[in-house]
Amino acid sequence: MMHPPHLLAQEPAAAAQPKGLPRPWWEGRPFVAAMILLALLPLLYPTVPPLVDIGGHMGRYKIALDLEHSATLQQWFTFRWLPIGNLGVDLLVVPLGRIIGLEPATKLIVMAIPAMTVAGMLWVAREVHNRLPPTAAFALPLAYGHPFLFGFVNFSLSMALALLAFGLWLRLGRLGKSKLRALLFVPISFVVFFAHTFGWGTLGLLCFSAEAVRQHDRGRRWWISILRAAWHALAMIGPAILILLWRSDATGGITDRWFDWGFKWEYLLRMFRDRWEVYDIASATIALAIPLFALVHPRLTLSRNLAFSGLVLAATYVLLPRIVFGSAYADMRLVPFAVAMFILAIRFKAETRFPLASWLAVAAVAFMLVRIGGNTISLWTAGARQERQLGALDHVPTGSRVAVLVWDQCEQWAHRRSDHLGAMATVRREAYTNDHWPMVGSSLLTVTYPRAGFYQSDPSQIVRDRGCLHEGWWTKTALIHLPRQAFDYLWLLDMAPIPREWVDGWQPVWASEGSILLKRSGGEERPPG
Structure with missing residues (x-):
């Protein structure tokens, strides 16, 4: 399988900034810390x-x-309690709730999910490119995508953990520590699975796709690379046994609505769905356009590693039905993360062109600020209204x-x-x-x-x-x-x-x-x- 060199970059990643030279501001630790802290803001009040x-x-x-x-x-x-793949926040909130109370515990855990998602995205980008690309911040508002705002908190926690685990997988692969990685990802796969099955499945797809590209870049044929990637990914197969036991004990839960193209198109437009339709659809349009812009720009391209991961998630989105085992919106949940992979894949073809990179970084951070600002206004407004509505409970014995x-x-x-x-x-x-x-x-x-x-x-x-x-x-x-x-x-x-x-x-x-x-x-x- 060949990729036109002007469309997808050949791995390995570009070299990091030489020692002794100052890092661009979007690559430094203060920038990373600021982005993670900014993700806490919408749920602070x-x-x-x-x-x-x-x-x-x-x-x-x-x-x-x-x-x-x-x-x-x-x-x-x-x-x-049962050992099933949908326990993420439940397992955390019960012990923490005994210490600080149920409502504060829920708030702290849920508030941490977008911050963890942002951290995972930045880690993945850093490992693939050996530096943070200036466009990375375009992907970060997807931490407040439609699935999270809908309240799929176990799923969202599992995806945050999956991104962090994927960053670790990439790092250990880059360092050549495959045996250590295999040992670590046995327990890691169970942690992500117990948060939510979807995160475990996504982690497997991400790690498999990235490993296939890595093996191919080492000179192996694609079919051999795919087989070797599958062998490496087998370290995460353990939870499949629990799934078989879980489904044998499951009650109800249909799987239906395959290839519902109308909804699949709508979910692309709804990836940022919150409160204001024009604003949210415009944001989705920008997020979809950014990777396309990189493909046609003479100095930009996509990393094959993350582009392949994005394609695998996109194909999974197309193939998934709307309802899986009675759980609705199964396909919709993947949209923000597939789009994020394509955005995080953006890089320069050769050396970084700093005037262009600076403008891209400013635009990306502006997009992050505008989206997080909108989420903050929306959620703070909704929170205030919610508290007024909950005043009814003062009159309920x-x-x-x-x-x-x-x-x-x-x-x-x-x-x-x-x-x-x-x-x-x-x-x-x-x-x-x-x-x-x-x-x-x-x-x-x-x-x-x-x-x-x-x-x-x-x-x-x-x-x-x-x-x-x-x-x-x-x-x-x-x-x-x-x-x-x-x-x-x-x-x-x-x-x-x-x-x-x-x-x-x-x-x-x-x-x-x-x-x-x-x-x-x-x-x-x-x-x-």
């Missing part, structure tokens, strides 16, 4: 990270943390049963961050809410409250207007069918104005911006859960 799914995750953390000692929670939930309904504004670009906010009633009041979900393909968390019927768990909390393209309850229908005797409170979040008769039998208790709490009036005494 909000008490609860305003990510779409985080409330549901925190409800599960609360159950895992306190179920054994809480007769209240035991009425509705059971929880058992401990151990209550709360029916939560969240209005879905169809086809809205901005993330609806209240989808699982209701589960914070479990976190702060040990209450039952209908927006918990058993972890897909496992039986760690089980919700048992048959009196609630359909309203026992997610997605019963999502209601929509008629004419919405997505499936789900119409708001009036949801309120009519709600088994009122099964709940003490009705909590409406981000609801459009509705007629008063739709909530007959419920008395308003408290209201704030986008949050209305009603209490069931009259009726029988509350039975045990």
Whole structure:
């Protein structure tokens, strides 16, 4: 397999800056530290990270943390630990939560994920190019990509760990320490796997693709290089045994929606999806254009090492269905990381041209600042609104049963961050809410409250207007069918104005911006859960 020399650079990487000469500012440790610290900023203020799914995750953390000692929670939930590939933040937050509290522990861990992702990207770029290319910062805002903002925190943690591990893999390969690398990556593969299976799979693909290029650059034919790369990557095969055991014990979980080209195109445009559609799509366009610019520029090119890794991830994205073992958005999750590989692959064909490099570095950092600034405004705004909405919980007694309904504004670009906010009633009041979900393909968390019927768990909390393209309850229908005797409170979040008769039998208790709490009036005494 041959690559035109004007498109992809031949490895090995360019030499580092000669000793005695000052490093360009984008290669120094202060720059690296600044980029990592900057990634902490968007989540510094909000008490609860305003990510779409985080409330549901925190409800599960609360159950895992306190179920054994809480007769209240035991009425509705059971929880058992299993050695599955979806435990990342859970395993960290439970011990840390016992020390500093559940909410601070969750915030610290979730806030660290983008910073770790940025550190991993920079390490990978440094190992491949033997220096940090001036364009590297164009990739860094992808740490706040669509999957992270959606609240896929176990997945995002596993990908951050995978990038850091990939940096180590590249470094040990460059130093010729293949035996040490094989020994280290046996436990490392299990760490990444337990965070999330997806990260483990991605790490395997990255390491295999990079090793294949390294073997080829040592003069071997491509088919021999691929075989040798597969042999080296076998050091990470151990978790496959756990996957076989896990899937044999799994409950439900379909795999569906192959080659859904409409969504695959949309996910490219949505890689930065946060709040402002034009701004986010423009950012995605820039991220996609930067590697193309490098391919056509006479002085720039792509490293074959990372370009090949990017192509492997891109091919995996094309081949993956939307739903894997019941887990939705499986293919979407890869987009920011595939794009990041192509951006990190950019380099100069020969020696660095510093006037051009300086302009590229300034543009890249400007892009990073603009994106992180936008994320900061968006998440701080969402965090403040979230705290006002959570004021409802001051009026909910401990151990209550709360029916939560969240209005879905169809086809809205901005993330609806209240989808699982209701589960914070479990976190702060040990209450039952209908927006918990058993972890897909496992039986760690089980919700048992048959009196609630359909309203026992997610997605019963999502209601929509008629004419919405997505499936789900119409708001009036949801309120009519709600088994009122099964709940003490009705909590409406981000609801459009509705007629008063739709909530007959419920008395308003408290209201704030986008949050209305009603209490069931009259009726029988509350039975045990």
